[in-house]
Amino acid sequence: MDSLLNKSRPPVFCPGCGHEIVVRALDRAFQNMGLDGNQICLVSDIGCSGLFDTFFNTHAFHGLHGRVLTYATGIKLCRPELHVVATMGDGGLGIGGAHLLAACRRNVNLTLLVLNNFNFGMTGGQCSATTPSQAEVASGFLNRLDKPLDLHSVAVAAGAAYMASISGYRKGLNRAIEEAIRFDGFAVVEILGICPGRYTRRNKLTPKVIEEELAEKGHKNGPVPSNAGPEYGWAYRQLSSSQEPAETPTAIEAVLKPLTAARQDVIILGAAGQQVITAGRLLGLAAMAAGLHVTQKNDYDITVLRGPSIAELILSPGEIDYPEIDKPSVILALAAEGVARRKNIFGSADESTLVIQASGVSIPETKARVQVVDFMALDLKAQDWALAALAVMAESGTVIHKPMLQAAIAHRFKGKALVGIREVIDKIIDRLSGPTQTGSG
Ligand code: SF4
CATH class of the missing domain: 3.40.50.970 (Thiamin diphosphate (ThDP)-binding fold, Pyr/PP domains)
Structure with missing residues (x-):
């Protein structure tokens, strides 16, 4: 050579x-x-x-x-x-x-x-x-x-x-x-x-x-x-x-109409173990099923089963250049840990913001509208509150509607998990359709 x-x-x-x-x-x-x-x-x-x-x-x-x-x-x-x-x-x-x-x-x-x-x-x-x-x-x-x-x-x-x-x-x-x-x-x-x-x-x-x-x-x-x-x-x-191939992400088809043409900013304030991030993903998928652009930003401590767990989502008909929320459309207040981490957001909120507050979870003074939901009276464990809060939103026509949530659940879960999550969501929707489980704070 x-x-x-x-x-x-x-x-x-x-x-x-x-x-x-x-x-x-x-x-x-x-x-x-x-x-x-x-x-x-x-x-x-x-x-x-x-x-x-x-x-x-x-x-x-x-x-x-x-x-x-x-x-x-x-x-x-x-x-x-x-x-x-x-x-x-x-x-x-x-x-x-x-x-x-x-x-x-x-x-x-x-x-x-x-x-x-x-x-x-x-x-x-x-x-x-x-x-x-x-x-x-x-x-x-x-x-x-x-x-x-x-x-x-x-x-x-x-x-x-x-x-x-x-x-x-x-x-x-x-x-x-x-x-x-x-x-x-x-x-x-x-x-x-x-x-x-x-x-x-x-x-x-x-x-x-x-x-x-x-x-x-x-x-x-x-x-x-x-x-x-x-x-x-x-x-x-x-x-x-010799390994199972990794699951490839599947595209979600935009087959539904969104509930509103306006951008919606949602903050879920919970605690570790409450499936806050999963609920955020479902909310994002629900938005995508209606053709919306979505960003999700998560915030949690390095600990497991302890500390705050927060998901911030922007749902928008237009492209999202900067995934930061100044004034949320909806705050889900599901645990003291998450509320404490973002307590300042309550003070800056006005009547255009809706707070869905889990009964028993204190929130700082706010001018936002507050809807209290007694998840315990609905016989739900704290770990299901974030998913249940999505059902509350879908049932009341807040940010998403029911077909959007159902499309997200069908896309995200399969087999037994799909059956289990549908049971939780259906239970909430049934009970919310009944008398006096929610009220204004
Ligand atoms: S500095 Fe030292 S190592 Fe570098 S080229 Fe010169 S003799 Fe070689």
Whole structure:
């Protein structure tokens, strides 16, 4: 195969930079594997090693500092047929260390080349995560306070299925890179090199010293048997293909006429466990069944079964540019928690607003019209009050009418749930049609 180097953009680094050796070794690895540029995606980090993708005629992606593995993972999972090779310096390694740990645990079939030259070369020679404590660097004494990161040990401890730490000056660098690319899983190759532009201006580092240091550490290169496991993309596809497909949202047909041509803003003030959000969805579906535009904004605490639960809906014949309610048409006051969270809205409401107030729930002073509904007298548990309030609205012709609510229920619920919800709604409508269950506050 021909070289994949980009003839119009030859590698340009400082004289003697170790990165250029790696560019040429990577090109030879691609040639040995017989790869075409269309079969490769080079994903580069920031820094001098971040220039790699510009030197090759392959697919390429250049992203934010330290995030190279996030992009590479996404690309490989979407396009498993590509050979994805990520390049990163020791600067990006420190910045994006958590992504490295995740990639080691995950074992996606991609190759990470970490070009470790012990400093941030591109920005002036500041210390990085791998700078030795005694090195002289542009960031003063800071590296003396940190322990340098041993990438090999960390990656193996994090679960890397393939790990190699090698000198960029070693003979056969291209074969070492090729072996990592051919590995079916996440392969990390740390390539130790020299940055004459910055690092070796103040520190003595030669290929011989690099070899000695590697020998002293005694790391074992290649597959890590204790970390062997299924390749993530393959396993993901196996598992996902055995899952039930996710339900696709179905469109609701606009077959009804709305109750009114005016925009209606509804706020449901309830508590966790009262199905406030579900009631909001039903109200929205009811509006859509009549061809209206709808927005729904929910507000609830992080807690379950405790705290306020609020749904704000705008139902409009025209498009809704901004989903904010200043003056509601209707407030459903169903629980003290929700009322307390939005107490100010009662003070700003006037007679154009209707408050449907659950009996027993106090509300602040208001000029709004108030309709009290005794849900307990209707033999309803608090968890059904929000749905029941919709029935109250439909029965009294407030915002929606009954066919709109019925269309929403039929769209939202199926089987037993549909039967159950219809029973609740029918019960309310029956009883509301009877005497004195509601009154003005
Ligand atoms: S600053 Fe260092 S790493 Fe960057 S090109 Fe120059 S020698 Fe190479």
